[in-house]
Amino acid sequence: VDCIFCAIGRGEIPANAVFESDEIVAFRDLDPQAPTHVLVIPKEHFQDVADLSERNPQLAAKLLAATTTVAELEGLADGYRVVTNLGADGGQSVWHVHFHVLGGRSLQWPPG
Numbered sequence: 001v002d003c004i005f006c007a008i009g010r011g012e013i014p015a016n017a018v019f020e021s022d023e024i025v026a027f028r029d030l031d032p033q034a035p036t037h038v039l040v041i042p043k044e045h046f047q048d049v050a051d052l053s054e055r056n057p058q059l060a061a062k063l064l065a066a067t068t069t070v071a072e073l074e075g076l077a078d079g080y081r082v083v084t085n086l087g088a089d090g091g092q093s094v095w096h097v098h099f100h101v102l103g104g105r106s107l108q109w110p111p112g
């Protein structure tokens with residue numbers, strides 16, 4: 001498989017999905033850093049959020065809106081974090097754009 005998140009988007013690799021639409025899937029991170037740790041991706045491949053927002057801003061807005069849906073489904077009314085890592089210095093490890101939705105505990109700031 002070329003891109004693991006493309007494969008998840010196509011349903012070829014199992015994921016623990018919490019939300020899905022024709023264009024987007026949200027699924028639990030394999031290595032959760034909080035009680036809720038969900039990744040929200042477009043099924044179409046974009047390497048990072050800069051690539052996505054440049055080439056398809058409408059889909060970028062839908063992806064952001066999907067993070068709100070995840071927070072509602074997960075009951076994160078007390079607050080949560082939406083973050084996307086970009087590039088080597090940003091700590092990106094999977095080169096298919098994803099928003100992390102983290103919550104269910106009090107989160108620290110700043111990141112390391």
Ligand code: AMP
Binds near residue numbers: 015029085093095
């Ligand atoms: P990042 O480091 O921001 O690129 O985030 C990539 C995230 O994807 C990490 O938190 C990984 O734990 C997670 N991850 C990698 N492979 C999978 C997978 N097959 N299913 C769910 N989460 C994954």
